Amino acid sequence: MSDRVTEITSRLVDPIVEEMNLELVDVEFKKEGENWFLRVFIDGEDGVDIEECGKVSEQLSEKLDQEDPIKQAYYLEVSSPGAERPLKTEKDMYKAIGKNVYVTTYEPVEGEKAFEGALIDFDGSLLQIEVKVKQKKKTYEVPYDKVAKARLAVLI
Numbered sequence: 001m002s003d004r005v006t007e008i009t010s011r012l013v014d015p016i017v018e019e020m021n022l023e024l025v026d027v028e029f030k031k032e033g034e035n036w037f038l039r040v041f042i043d044g045e046d047g048v049d050i051e052e053c054g055k056v057s058e059q060l061s062e063k064l065d066q067e068d069p070i071k072q073a074y075y076l077e078v079s080s081p082g083a084e085r086p087l088k089t090e091k092d093m094y095k096a097i098g099k100n101v102y103v104t105t106y107e108p109v110e111g112e113k114a115f116e117g118a119l120i121d122f123d124g125s126l127l128q129i130e131v132k133v134k135q136k137k138k139t140y141e142v143p144y145d146k147v148a149k150a151r152l153a154v155l156i
Contacts, residue, residue, distance in 0.1 A: 026040075036072055041086075
């Protein structure tokens, strides 16, 4: 059911964010405790502000009321994905070149399953991630089809 709700929500919200020159980053439908949450994450070239989130929320809420894909009560949240936004698509990867990322893999690559460092390059099939190991830098070549999760990572 959760997949069906996220698919329908994505279809409904796509034209709204496109019209506002924003991008749909992710949609989640999760139960937390007693409550269900439908979370929609949006972003723009210069980020998003609360007014943009509010406009998307209002328009999406109307469309959800019309289609009524969710039978139980739920909370709708529209927000920015934050500084450590997920990298879900190839387009996201290309945009992250030169930025710090955190990537986990389904299986080990050179004995490792987690990589945090600068995304040096991405050619559509291979990520080159420069990781600092003690005082040295090492570049890992991570096959894109082995990536389990990826997100931007904030340097502290």
